[in-house]
Amino acid sequence: MNSAEIRQKFLDFFASKQHQIVPSAPIVVKDDPTLMFINSGMAPFKDYFLGNKPAPYKRVADTQKCLRVSGKHNDLEEVGYDTYHHTMFEMLGNWSFGDYFKKEALQWSWELLTEVYQLPKDRLYVSVFQGDAAENLPMDQEAYDIWKTMIAEDRILMGNKKDNFWEMGDTGPCGPCSEIHVDLRSDEERAKVDGKTLVNADHPQVVEIWNNVFMEFNRLADTSLVKLPAQHVDTGMGFERLCMAIQGKQSNYDTDVFQPLIQYVANEAGVTYGQDEKTDVAIRVIADHIRAISFTISDGQLPSNNKAGYVIRRILRRAVRYGFTFLDFKKPFLYKLTEVLAEQTAHVFPELKQQLGFVQRVIEEEENAFLRTLENGLKRLDALEDTFKQNNNTIDGKTAFELYDTFGFPLDLTALIAREKGLKVDEQGFGKEMEQQKNRSRNASATEQSDWVILQPDVVNEFVGYDCDTTDSHIVRYRQVKAKNKSEYHLVLDKTPFYAESGGQVGDVGYLVADGERVEVLDTKKENDLILHITSKLPQNVEAGFRSEIDAERRNLIRKNHSATHLLHSALRKVLGDHVQQRGSLVNEKILRFDFSHFAKVEDAELRQIEHIVNERVRQAIPLDERRNVPIDEAKNMGATALFGEKYGDFVRVITFGSDYSVELCGGTHVHNTGNIGYFKIISESSVAAGVRRIEAITAEAAEEHMQQQLNELNAVREVLNTQSNVSGAVQKMQEDLKALQKQLEAYELKQLGNLKETLAQKAQQLNGINLITERVDLSSADYLKKLAFDMRQVVENLVLILAAEIDGKPQIAVMLSDNLVQEKNLNASQLVRELAKEIKGGGGGQPFYATAGGKDVSGLNAVPAKAVELIKAIINE
Ligand code: ATP
Numbered sequence: 107m108n109s110a111e112i113r114q115k116f117l118d119f120f121a122s123k124q125h126q127i128v129p130s131a132p133i134v135v136k137d138d139p140t141l142m143f144i145n146s147g148m149a150p151f152k153d154y155f156l157g158n159k160p161a162p163y164k165r166v167a168d169t170q171k172c173l174r175v176s177g178k179h180n181d182l183e184e185v186g187y188d189t190y191h192h193t194m195f196e197m198l199g200n201w202s203f204g205d206y207f208k209k210e211a212l213q214w215s216w217e218l219l220t221e222v223y224q225l226p227k228d229r230l231y232v233s234v235f236q237g238d239a240a241e242n243l244p245m246d247q248e249a250y251d252i253w254k255t256m257i258a259e260d261r262i263l264m265g266n267k268k269d270n271f272w273e274m275g276d277t278g279p280c281g282p283c284s285e286i287h288v289d290l291r292s293d294e295e296r297a298k299v300d301g302k303t304l305v306n307a308d309h310p311q312v313v314e315i316w317n318n319v320f321m322e323f324n325r326l327a328d329t330s331l332v333k334l335p336a337q338h339v340d341t342g343m344g345f346e347r348l349c350m351a352i353q354g355k356q357s358n359y360d361t362d363v364f365q366p367l368i369q370y371v372a373n374e375a376g377v378t379y380g381q382d383e384k385t386d387v388a389i390r391v392i393a394d395h396i397r398a399i400s401f402t403i404s405d406g407q408l409p410s411n412n413k414a415g416y417v418i419r420r421i422l423r424r425a426v427r428y429g430f431t432f433l434d435f436k437k438p439f440l441y442k443l444t445e446v447l448a449e450q451t452a453h454v455f456p457e458l459k460q461q462l463g464f465v466q467r468v469i470e471e472e473e474n475a476f477l478r479t480l481e482n483g484l485k486r487l488d489a490l491e492d493t494f495k496q497n498n499n500t501i502d503g504k505t506a507f508e509l510y511d512t513f514g515f516p517l518d519l520t521a522l523i524a525r526e527k528g529l530k531v532d533e534q535g536f537g538k539e540m541e542q543q544k545n546r547s548r549n550a551s552a553t554e555q556s557d558w559v560i561l562q563p564d565v566v567n568e569f570v571g572y573d574c575d576t577t578d579s580h581i582v583r584y585r586q587v588k589a590k591n592k593s594e595y596h597l598v599l600d601k602t603p604f605y606a607e608s609g610g611q612v613g614d615v616g617y618l619v620a621d622g623e624r625v626e627v628l629d630t631k632k633e634n635d636l637i638l639h640i641t642s643k644l645p646q647n648v649e650a651g652f653r654s655e656i657d658a659e660r661r662n663l664i665r666k667n668h669s670a671t672h673l674l675h676s677a678l679r680k681v682l683g684d685h686v687q688q689r690g691s692l693v694n695e696k697i698l699r700f701d702f703s704h705f706a707k708v709e710d711a712e713l714r715q716i717e718h719i720v721n722e723r724v725r726q727a728i729p730l731d732e733r734r735n736v737p738i739d740e741a742k743n744m745g746a747t748a749l750f751g752e753k754y755g756d757f758v759r760v761i762t763f764g765s766d767y768s769v770e771l772c773g774g775t776h777v778h779n780t781g782n783i784g785y786f787k788i789i790s791e792s793s794v795a796a797g798v799r800r801i802e803a804i805t806a807e808a809a810e811e812h813m814q815q816q817l818n819e820l821n822a823v824r825e826v827l828n829t830q831s832n833v834s835g836a837v838q839k840m841q842e843d844l845k846a847l848q849k850q851l852e853a854y855e856l857k858q859l860g861n862l863k864e865t866l867a868q869k870a871q872q873l874n875g876i877n878l879i880t881e882r883v884d885l886s887s888a889d890y891l892k893k894l895a896f897d898m899r900q901v902v903e904n905l906v907l908i909l910a911a912e913i914d915g916k917p918q919i920a921v922m923l924s925d926n927l928v929q930e931k932n933l934n935a936s937q938l939v940r941e942l943a944k945e946i947k948g949g950g951g952g953q954p955f956y957a958t959a960g961g962k963d964v965s966g967l968n969a970v971p972a973k974a975v976e977l978i979k980a981i982i983n984e
C-alpha cells in the first residue's frame with residue numbers, strides 16, 4: 107500500500123463511521139498567544155475542548171500538518187539521528203466532541219489497524235493509564251476492560267502519568283490516554299527479546315503509532331483537576347510511522363513518503379544513502395527539514411529574525427549546515443528540493459505547488475544569506491587562530507557562543523572545525539554563556555496568568571461591531587495577567603463592538619461605561635475565538651451592565667484604510683499579474699501597509715497606474731457588499747481571492763467591492779461605500795524579503811494632508827525662484843548655470859595657480875646649496891595646495907618649500923623637499939611639518955619628501971615662514 111492509499115483509507119474509514127472529514131488547518135497559528143505552530147491534530151479544535159465555542163460537528167477526522175520544534179513538544183535535536191521523529195509530520199486523527207467515548211474510539215482504532223491495514227496482532231501492544239496517587243486519579247479500568255475483549259491481556263501494559271496522561275499545556279483540558287505501539291523487529295530478534303520490555307524505551311523499531319486521549323478533566327492554574335462538563339475523544343496517529351509499519355520498513359525514511367527526497371539529495375551530493383552514518387544523518391536532516399520549511403512558508407510564515415519566523419530560519423540553517431559540512435554543498439541546494447516535494451504532496455496539500463516559485467525564491471535567498479554568514483564565521487575563526495593557540499589550543503566559550511549567536515554556528519560545527527585545526531572547544535564555557543542568555547530572555551518574557559473567573563458560563567462572546575459602535579454588555583469572564591512590571595486584565599463580554607486585532611487590522615480601543623465609572627480599553631486581542639478586552643483595572647462591579655463603546659472616529663479611519671487595502675490588492679493583481687499574493691498586512695488609523703509576492707521593484711509608472719485604478723474605484727463610489735456565513739465553496743465560486751494560511755472554517759465572510767473587481771474573504775471592518783475613502787495615495791514601495799514587496803499608503807484626511815504638504819513645499823520653491831510656471835525647468839536651468847560657473851571658476855583658479863608658481867620660484871633664497879621658499883599663500887582648497895607643491899618640485903631644483911594657507915577657515919601647512927635633499931642633507935618633511943604645526947596648534951605627517959599638517963589656530967599662520975627659515979638654517983649649518 108503506498109502512502110497516498112494509506113492516508114485515504116484512514117479518512118474513508120472514519121467517514122464510514124459518520125465523521126466529517128475536514129482539511130488540515132494551516133501549520134502556522136494566528137490567533138493563539140500560547141502556540142506558534144500546530145503541534146498536534148487537536149490544536150485547531152482547542153476552542154471546542156475549552157468550551158469557548160460549540161463544535162459544528164460532533165465527529166471529525168482529518169490529517170493535520172504538525173510541527174514539533176519549539177515549546178512543549180520539541181523533537182528537533184532527535185531529527186536525522188533517529189528514524190521516527192520529524193520536525194514536520196502528518197497526524198491522522200479522529201475526534202468526538204461530547205459524542206462517543208472510550209469504547210467506540212478503541213474498537214475503531216483496533217478495527218482500522220488490524221482489519222483495514224492488516225497489521226499483525228502479535229506485533230501490537232497497547233497501554234493503559236495506571237492511575238496516580240498524588241493526583242488522586244484511579245487506574246483507567248474502563249479502557250482496560252475494552253482492550254481485554256480484543257487483545258491478549260499480556261499485551262496490555264500499564265503506563266504512568268508521564269506516558270499515559272495527556273495534557274494540552276500547563277492548564278486546560280486533559281485526561282488519561284491509551285497508546286498503541288508496534289514492534290517491527292525481525293522474528294529472530296523478537297524471539298530473543300520480549301517486545302513488551304521495549305515499549306516506551308526509545309527503541310527505533312518498537313514505536314508508538316497512535317495515541318487515544320480521553321479528555322475528562324480541566325487543569326486549573328493552581329494545578330487542581332476538575333471534571334469537564336462533556337467528555338471528548340482526541341486521537342493522533344503519526345502518518346509516517348504508520349506507513350513504516352504497513353510497508354514493513356525499519357525507518358520512516360525508507361517509506362515512499364521520504365524516499366523521493368532522500369534519493370534526490372543523495373544524487374545531488376554524489377553519495378549513496380545507507381552507506382555511511384554521517385552522510386545518512388545529513389541526508390535525513392535535509393529530507394526532513396525541507397518539509398517543515400516549505401509548508402510553513404506556503405502557509406504564510408516567512409523566515410525572519412524573531413518568533414515564528416526565527417524558528418523557521420533556524421530549521422533552514424540546520425539543514426544548510428548539515429549539507430555544508432557533511433555533503434559538501436557550498437551553494438544553495440535546499441530550494442531545488444521543493445519541486446520534488448510539491449509534486450509529491452499536490453493531491454493533499456496543494457498550497458505548496460500553487461506557490462512553488464515563491465517558496466523557492468524565499469528559500470534560495472535565505473540559503474545564500476546563511477552561506478555568506480558561514481563564510482564570515484569561518485574567517486573569524488581563522489583570524490583568531492593564533493589567539494586560540496596561545497589559549498592552550500582552545501576556543502574559549504565566549505567566542506564559541508559568539509559564533510553560535512551571531513554566525514549561526516552550533517557547538518558541534520565549531521567543534522568539528524576546531525578538530526580540523528587541532529584545537530579544542532571550551533564546551534563548559536559555551537554552556538555558561540548559553541544559560542545566561544536563556545535567563546535573560548526568560549526574565550524578559552515571564553508572565554503569570556490567573557485562571558479565568560467565570561461569571562456567566564456557556565455564554566458565547568458575540569461580536570456586533572460590524573453593525574454598531576456601542577452596545578450594552580456584561581462581563582462573562584475575566585482574568586489577571588502579570589508581566590514583569592505591569593499587570594493587566596483580560597475581559598470577555600457577552601456582546602461587544604470591539605474588533606480584536608486580526609487579519610492585519612489593529613484592535614479597537616474605547617471605554618466600558620457604567621454609572622459613574624469609565625474603564626479604558628487599551629487594546630483588543632484574540633485568543634482563538636475569545637475576544638479579550640485589555641484594561642489596566644477591573645470595573646468596581648464586574649457583574650454590572652455596561653455600555654461598551656469603541657473610539658468611533660479612530661475606527662472610521664481604520665475602515666477606510668482596510669477597504670483601500672482591498673482595492674489596492676486587486677489593482678496590484680491587475681497591473682502586476684495574478685502571481686501577486688498577500689504576504690502580510692497592517693491596517694491602523696494612520697496607514698495601510700500591504701506586503702505581497704512580486705519579484706521586482708514596482709516601477710514608478712506601475713505605481714501611478716495602481717494608484718489611478720484605486721482612485722477610480724473610490725470615485726465610482728462602489729457600495730459595500732458584505733455577506734456573512736457564506737459556505738466556503740460558495741465563496742470560492744464567487745471568485746474570492748484565496749488566502750493561503752486562512753484557517754479553515756465552514757462559513758466565511760465575503761467582502762465585495764464590485765463583483766468583477768474585489769472579492770475577498772475577510773473578517774475586518776469596512777466602509778459602506780468606496781467613496782468614503784476619499785483619496786488614496788501610495789507613500790512608499792520597498793522590499794521586505796526575497797520576492798516580497800511592501801507598499802505603504804494613506805487615505806482620506808491623511809492623504810489630503812500629505813498632498814497639501816507637498817504643495818506647500820512646491821509653493822515655497824516657486825517663491826524662492828520667483829516663478830509660477832515650469833518650476834522644474836527653472837531649477838534645471840539654474841543647475842546648468844551653476845555647472846558652467848563652476849567650470850569657469852576652476853579654469854580661473856588654475857591660471858592663478860600658474861602665476862603663483864612663477865612668483866614663488868622667483869622668491870627662492872639660496873642657502874648653502876638649497877633653494878628655500880617659505881610663504882603664506884591664498885588658496886581655496888587643499889587639492890590646490892598639494893598641486894602647487896608638486897608643481898614647484900618639477901620646476902625648482904634643490905627645493906625646500908614651506909607653504910602656509912588658510913583653507914575653509916582652517917590653518918594648513920605643506921612641506922615639500924627635492925628627493926636628493928632628503929638623502930644628502932638629512933632633511934625630513936614629516937619632522938619639519940610636525941615642528942611647524944606647533945605654531946598653529948595642530949599636527950600632521952606624511953612622507954620624508956612631502957608632508958602636511960592642519961591645526962586649530964589660524965592666527966599662528968603668519969609666524970610659519972619665519973620659523974621655517976630659522977629651522978632650516980639650524981639644520982643646514984650643522
Ligand atoms: P513519542 O514519544 O514517540 O515522541 P509522543 O508521545 O510525543 O510520541 P503524541 O504527542 O502522543 O506522541 O502524538 C501522537 C502520535 O504522533 C504519536 O503516536 C506518533 O505516532 C506521532 N508523532 C509524535 N511526534 C512525532 C514526531 N516528532 N514525528 C513523527 N511522528 C510523531
Ligand code: MG
Nearest residue numbers: 174179180181
Ligand atoms: Mg514526543
